[in-house]
Amino acid sequence: MADVASHREFLAKNDLIAEQDNALVSPDMPLRANLSVIDNIALIPQYRSNLKYSMAADQAWALLVETGFQDMYAKRDPALSYSERFVAKLLRGVISKPAILMVDRPGMLLPEVHYPPFLFSILERMAAYLNDCWIIDYQWNRALYGAQISYPELDYPELPQTQP
């Protein structure tokens, strides 16, 4: 940040956003290990909207089919590949149709694939459920995304140049 004031403004704005109905997909937000993928996803509408399990599971199944990952529905977290785990976490966030879906450090979630194309293909399939999607990644990964996303206008400080 350029100065302390803009830093505080940025944090206040993000606190306000965090209070809203947002969803976070992050390496620090694991799935429930003793629930299957479909139960992990269905748990959110079942709890938040008081849906019957069968209805919540139908919603979760529809999302799994839409992403093409329906074969993993009965797997539990330790049996999932990185991509499957990422999709499961994403669908857990998407199922509540959040105002903003935040994907935190996708490179850490998807170390086995070239992640920007994979991420965008999944997000495109989920377009009907998404209002806004923020991808939070390191600045040095910016080039990986190309022109497919818009960037926030943040004033980053110049890094000091080190002499060899």
Place this chain on the structure above:
Amino acid sequence: MIFVTNFLTRRGTALLATWRIWRDTLLFAARAILTAATPAAYNSATRTVVMKQIYFTVVQILPGFTLFAALLSYVLIQIVVTTAASYGLSEYALEVSMRLLVLELLPLITALFVALRSSSAINTEIALMKINGELLALENAGVDTMRLEFMPRVIGGMISVLALTAFTSVIALVLAYLAVYGWQTWSLPDFSRIMGNVFQNTVLLGIFLKSLAFGLAVTVIPVAEGMATPRMLFMAPISVLRGMVRLFFLIMLIEVASLAFKYI
């Protein structure tokens, strides 16, 4: 002098840590009971967890535990009946065996069995959920972990202990009748009169409250201990060890308090 200061500091720190964990446990128990008493806390998801808890704690163990309780009850009834007969006190055999089994032993054994089987599992599960960040992830997804994870386990545990105690007590009653009167039905009025003398309303209330306290203990302590686990994997076994020791201590305390209330 430094040695004494260090010793007292260490003991004081340990004492304060113990005090804090018991205080947190009591606070958690109060929160869980308050949440359980709030109708708005129940929804489809919480009911599913309660049902799962009852299934894992009661239904799964019912055949094995029933067989064990029946065997133990039968052996103890036979010992009491034979001993009473040898002293010429046969008329007291039924009453004594029922007081021993239904009022004291069966609730205690049920609580210990549920503690060994389910409380250790609950403690481990909650500790691992805390360490892995699963509780945090649920909170982040807008799920109240008290309503979804903790309160249903407490309710499920209490119902389970009550149900198992009631079931094994009925079996003990049937076995006692068979052991004393044999395979006939014309002694049922005598049996009913003796049981009426033993199980007066205050006694029944006492069994109910004791079983309720056992049920609360076997779920509240493991959940509270699991929640207090620091986010380090090597702390999981230590958390379970601490939880089980505290649980054993509390179960014995409830039993001793119940005995003291009744007989002293």
